[in-house]
Amino acid sequence: MKFFEPDTIDEAVSLLNEHEEARCISGGATLVAMMNADLVDMPALVSLRRITGLAGIAADKDGLRIGGMTTHNTIANDPQLAGGWSVLRRAAGQIAHPGVRTMGTIGGSISHADPAADYLGALVAADARVEIAGADGVRQVPATDFFVDYYTTDVEDGELVTAVLLPAAPAGAVGIHRKFARADGDFATASISLVLALSGDVCTHLRIAVGGCGATPINVPEAEQLLVGQPLDKQRIAEAGKLLSAACDPIDDVRGSAEYRLLLVPRLLQQALDMATDEINAGAAA
Structure with a gap:
């Protein structure tokens, strides 16, 4: 295997184009582990550290x-x-x-x-x-x-x-990443990431993404629209959670079954929104 340490982005790009199937390595936290497990094999590595x-x-x-x-x-x-x-x-x-x-x-x-x-x-x-x-x-x-x-x-x-x-994030917004995992440090069985802004008790901005329940992060604009412009009551949040779950396409693996993941999504949404609301209210009271 060849190993290169370019000094500029242009040099790195040139090396990637010159050496077919070359891979970049930055911190190596993922790639080195995959190499040690013989999961990947490449003819050249291009380090970005310099x-x-x-x-x-x-x-x-x-x-x-x-x-x-x-x-x-x-x-x-x-x-x-x-x-x-x-x-x-x-x-x-x-x-x-x-x-x-x-x-x-x-x-x-x-x-x-x-x-x-x-x-x-x-x-x-x-x-x-x-x-x-x-x-x-x-x-x-x-x-x-x-x-x-x-x-x-x-x-x-x-x-x-x-x-x-x-x-730029909306004024007064907070961001929450709520994840369920088998243990600290593990990948998510399912997760909810969101950015929320309120005016009083009315939701003025909401962006939600579900992780661990499909090939890519899942965003459902209809679920957000259900809550924006309204107070965040549990019934509306439950409806939004159902829309998110319906859009998911999870797999069965060691971290949990597909069915279990679908059950987690609405609960994680409620928890994440509660956390965000509490943080916004605490900031307003300070």
Whole structure:
């Protein structure tokens, strides 16, 4: 196997296009484990660690930019990820264990696109866009279009993820990532990521994504529309939960049966909305 350490994004892209089936490696939290288990075999690895500007979190006029090489630990502890953006911070804080969070990166995680991973639904709930660099330049893809199928993204051969871009969140919004897992650090059996804003007791903004219950994060606009413009009473939330469950296509695996996952979704939605409402009300009372 050949190993390359380019200094720039352009060099990395050139190497990916020059060496067929080459893979990028960032933190290596996922890829190295797969290599050790003989699940993947590639002729070349392109390390991104020497490329300046790929790590870090910075605000700009459009929102927040998270470099693809930014570690989970950095995201979990950055105070800029407040308000609606906190859905990403909370997702990052629930990934695996401290060692993985120290090494693993957001670009590597979303490129792997495990449907039970924490970031996927959080990106959809935050209306994030993914920045991708390739031989033809840089393009941006909405998170809803970035995740295509099981372990499959919109990244094409010869391209790499360079950043996650978060738009400005609604004023007063909060972000919640509520996940059910067999144990701390495990992948989700099912999860709900959401961004909520209220005016009094009336929902003014809501974006929901279900994780772990299909090939990609599941967003159902009809479920959101049922709650926006209304007080968040349990009956409406239960109806929205049914719509979310109906859109899911879960599998049976060691983390739970498909039937069990479908039962979890409405309960996780209620819990996540309760958590978000409590946080908003606590902030208003402070």
